[in-house]
Amino acid sequence: MANEKKVALITGANKGLGLEMARQLGQAGLTVVVGARDPQKGEAAAEALRKQGIDARFLKLDVTNRHDHAAAARFVEQNFGRLDILINNAGIALDGFNSGAPSTTTDEVIQQTFDTNFFAPVALTRTLLPLLKKSEAARIVNMSSILGSLTLHSDPSSPIYDFKHLSYDTSKAALNLFTIQLAYELKDTKIKVNSAHPGWVKTDMGTNAAPMEIPEGGKTGVFLALLGEDGPTGGFFHLGKRVPW
Numbered sequence: 381m382a383n384e385k386k387v388a389l390i391t392g393a394n395k396g397l398g399l400e401m402a403r404q405l406g407q408a409g410l411t412v413v414v415g416a417r418d419p420q421k422g423e424a425a426a427e428a429l430r431k432q433g434i435d436a437r438f439l440k441l442d443v444t445n446r447h448d449h450a451a452a453a454r455f456v457e458q459n460f461g462r463l464d465i466l467i468n469n470a471g472i473a474l475d476g477f478n479s480g481a482p483s484t485t486t487d488e489v490i491q492q493t494f495d496t497n498f499f500a501p502v503a504l505t506r507t508l509l510p511l512l513k514k515s516e517a518a519r520i521v522n523m524s525s526i527l528g529s530l531t532l533h534s535d536p537s538s539p540i541y542d543f544k545h546l547s548y549d550t551s552k553a554a555l556n557l558f559t560i561q562l563a564y565e566l567k568d569t570k571i572k573v574n575s576a577h578p579g580w581v582k583t584d585m586g587t588n589a590a591p592m593e594i595p596e597g598g599k600t601g602v603f604l605a606l607l608g609e610d611g612p613t614g615g616f617f618h619l620g621k622r623v624p625w
């Protein structure tokens with residue numbers, strides 16, 4: 381069944397930046413699908429958005445569960461017939477935010493981090509791509525991080541030089557290369573694919589030490605989700621400015 385409004389699916393949307401981007405997109409008049417692994421938290425988030433007048437639907441989606449990916453495709457197909465925006469937002473940071481020693485990072489931590497931050501968005505995007513191709517001009521946003529920047533990690537004068545978290549940082553660097561390569565694959569279509577650095581934001585992941593408030597943190601992803609026809613693809617952005625790879 382066709383949906384008049386644009387439809388956006390946001391993963392990890394029960395709290396933090398995912399919920400905020402759902403709120404901002406909903407306020408812009410889109411239908412938002414609130415992906416969350418915990419049905420209670422996800423339904424509560426969708427209900428809170430509906431109370432703000434937003435057309436929000438909950439979808440049970442653990443991004444590490446391939447059955448949930450298939451169910452997500454069925455849900456979108458049956459309810460909307462297409463997908464206009466996919467925000468791969470769900471993410472984890474297991475290294476801790478002290479300055480890391482990469483040689484001490486365990487295989488388990490690297491594997492678990494990549495399962496959520498890299499393998500999951502790649503697989504979910506693959507599963508949803510046929511529905512994104514049915515949109516007039518789909519947008520894919522990969523929530524990355526400045527901590528995935530090879531350029532900044534290797535520059536002693538950069539603000540992140542002393543912040544090394546091997547598993548998180550490499551997972552976001554890998555996600556960035558997925559952005560570049562998927563944008564290349566889709567360059568002759570109307571689909572745009574970009575990476576977002578939201579800022580260091582006061583969420584559970586960012587902690588209260590972060591300087592940026594959540595509404596501001598939601599802006600970069602929303603901007604990339606709503607890019608016009610003349611907008612970029614295959615880029616890495618923070619508040620409208622390019623971040624070095």
Ligand SMILES: NC(=O)c1ccc[n+]([C@@H]2O[C@H](COP(=O)([O-])OP(=O)(O)OC[C@H]3O[C@@H](n4cnc5c(N)ncnc54)[C@H](OP(=O)(O)O)[C@@H]3O)[C@@H](O)[C@H]2O)c1
Nearest residue numbers: 392396397417442443469470471525580581583584585586
């Ligand atoms: N906050 C920052 O300063 C910052 C900076 C740069 C980049 N980012 C990126 O922005 C994104 C959102 O971060 P945030 O700050 O909003 O973090 P957050 O408050 O910790 O929220 C993370 C979200 O991801 C969900 N999630 C984790 N694993 C999942 C899984 N397997 N399946 C489905 N959902 C899952 C969480 O669900 P549960 O509630 O069930 O755990 C939660 O909804 C992440 O990709 C992060 O790396 C954040």
